[in-house]
Amino acid sequence: MADRAERPPRTDLVYGLQPVREALRGRRRVREIVCTREAATSMPWIESSGVRVSIAVADRVTALAERPDHQGVVALCDPYPYAEAETLLARPGALVVALDGVTDPRNLGAIVRSCECLGAHGLVIPRHGSAGVTAVVAKASAGAVEHLPIAMVTNLAELLRRSKRADLWSYAAAEDGEATPDELDLTGGVVLVLGSEGSGIRPLVRQRCDASVRIPMHGAIGSLNVSVAASLLLYEADRQRRRSHA
Secondary structure, eight states, rough: OOOOGGSSSOSSEEEHHHHHHHHSSSSOOOOOOOOHHHHHOOOOTTTSSSSEEEOOOHHHHHHHHSSSSSTEEEEEEEEHHHHOOHHHSTTTTTTEEESSSSOOHHHHHHHHHHHHHOOOOOEEEESSSSSSOOOOHHHHHTTHHHHHHHEEOOOHHHHHHTOBBEEEEEEEEEEOSSBGGSSSSSSSEEEEEEEBTTSSSSHHHHHHHHHEEEEOOSSSSOOOOHHHHHHHOOOHHHHHHHHHHH
16 A cells, blocks of 8 residues: 555645635635634634535645645635646736746645735746645645645646747746846836746756846855745736836
């Protein structure tokens, strides 16, 4: 029998108060909420959600979540509904983040949260060699996965090649990037491409980008967590867009 470490991550549940609450407000159907009596008593919205609620002991909730940080509540949902990447990129003035090889689910969740909060229209991730949307990602995103369109593609480099057009520019985030974020015009259609902290963006994916961008560094370490880098780039894009509409 395969042990727990070998099981594929579940995509049909979320756990934690905020992720479950956002799932109830999101796009996929929540079929059942399993929670402790304490959680149901302290959070009246659970039993008033209109969804079937099952009261269980904490050990049962932990077994479902396969994590201890569930805050007493798990929601059984339909599988995560991925968006179409071409639809995201076809939007006029699209602001989209594309990730290449980001395997840490907590980093992915943090990036999703920043995308949702800073005005991105969507996120694109590869089908292979990347974290997908799981319960851990939903928790790390504070439920933002339920609202941000996320697309999964087989070949990111090919998607960037097919999507080239005059009103959509793709920028590879790299330490040796050609320009800093404030030197770029991020008010039109933009794809911000970020890679893993270890190996960065794969060469072919970078070649398919129109240009590269670097975040100025002044410390001794010289690198940022990928979720922090994504947040900084998104903030600059949002700042320019708000200014252009003022």
